[in-house]
Amino acid sequence: MAAQLSETGTAKARCESSKAGTGGKLLGVVLAGGRSSRMGRDKALLELGNGTTLLEHQLVLLASLVQDLAVSVRGREYGEPLARVQQKSTGSIRLLEDATEEIGPLGGIMTALEAAQQEGFAAILVVSCDMPLLTQGILIRLLEAWQRQPALVTAVQEVSGRLHPLVAVWRVQALGCVQQAVRRGDYALRRAVAMGAWQTVSLQPHEEALLVNINTPQDWLAVQGLLEGKQSC
Numbered sequence: 001m002a003a004q005l006s007e008t009g010t011a012k013a014r015c016e017s018s019k020a021g022t023g024g025k026l027l028g029v030v031l032a033g034g035r036s037s038r039m040g041r042d043k044a045l046l047e048l049g050n051g052t053t054l055l056e057h058q059l060v061l062l063a064s065l066v067q068d069l070a071v072s073v074r075g076r077e078y079g080e081p082l083a084r085v086q087q088k089s090t091g092s093i094r095l096l097e098d099a100t101e102e103i104g105p106l107g108g109i110m111t112a113l114e115a116a117q118q119e120g121f122a123a124i125l126v127v128s129c130d131m132p133l134l135t136q137g138i139l140i141r142l143l144e145a146w147q148r149q150p151a152l153v154t155a156v157q158e159v160s161g162r163l164h165p166l167v168a169v170w171r172v173q174a175l176g177c178v179q180q181a182v183r184r185g186d187y188a189l190r191r192a193v194a195m196g197a198w199q200t201v202s203l204q205p206h207e208e209a210l211l212v213n214i215n216t217p218q219d220w221l222a223v224q225g226l227l228e229g230k231q232s233c
Contacts, residue, residue, distance in 0.1 A: 024122025024150075026143075028062035029112040030055060031105050031166060032129040033074040033098045043214055044078065044129045048227065054214075055129050059085045059093065064136055065143065066125055067091035070115065072108035074098050103187045105166060110182060113175040121172065123150070128166040130214040132223060138210065142169060142201050151199035152177070158208050163200065165189035167211060 032044040032055055039046075044055040055071065055078060062069055068091050071078060078095070086093050096115050100107030105128070112124045125143070127134060138156060146154040146169040155168035166189070174193050181192040203211075214220050 025120070026066045026068075026169070027112065027116045027119070027121040027124045028059075028066040028069045029096070029108075029124045029126050030058045030062065030069070030071045030129050031108045031126060032076070032078070033072050033108045034105070034130075039214070039216060039220070042076070044076075045081070046214070046220060048132065049224075053081045054132055056081045056085050057132055058127050058129055058134075060088070061134065061136060061139070062125065062127065063089045063091065065139055068121070069093045070096045070112060071129075072096045072098050072112055074102070100182065103182065106178065106182065106187045106189055106192055109165075109170060109189070109192075110175070110178045113170060113172055113178060117172040117175055123169050123171045125169050126166055128213055131167070131211060132214070133210040133212055133226065134167065135207075135210055138167070138201075138203070138207065142167065145199060145201045149199060152193050152197035154199040154201065156211070157200035157202055158211075159203065159205055163190055163198070164211055165192075 034043065044053060046054050048054070048057060059069055059071070059082075063085065069089070070093070071082070073095050074097070082093050082095075096108075096111050098108045098111045100110065109124070109126060112126070116124050123146070125139070127139075142154060142156060150171060152171050152174040153165065153168055156164045158164075174197075177193045181187065186192075212219070212223060214223055
């Protein structure tokens, strides 16, 4: 599969405390509930060069770091991609239906936080389905920061100061803030939790391109070119 299960032989061991350590147990969540309107087809089912879908790619990436996985969806099943990942994973993988009224990714995060709270998880490790260049190394640094200091939200941040709430760890204690934001109709991820409760993990300038997300066919062509360039090196 396109996403490697380990950047190093000890990566999973390094993050073992993400399952039962200082920060508590994590649920890995891929957000795949968007309409993909600008793409014109479901982004989660776009296929990389080896036939692996973007959804599978992200699930395998998360599976290298946490045991329990979920996909936040809106009216989709994804049976085949999930079954293929499940064959290679020792943990659970399930769908979480986002029943909110299309309020964007905040609805998926709220749904995942509700499930995590009910099931005794300490937090959710969130990634978007449309970021195929995201690396395990960035997620490891994110988890390490969260384990040292479990803020309500721990997110990666660009040199410019731009936050990426969809590459982040959200503690279940953030659920009340998220629910309040939804009730008042403010669906901006960065305003869902007071900025004083955020913790950031700074990216190096050369890493910022790894957080590119795919919204249009042109974006997809550009990312495919980058991926092909990596494979040819």
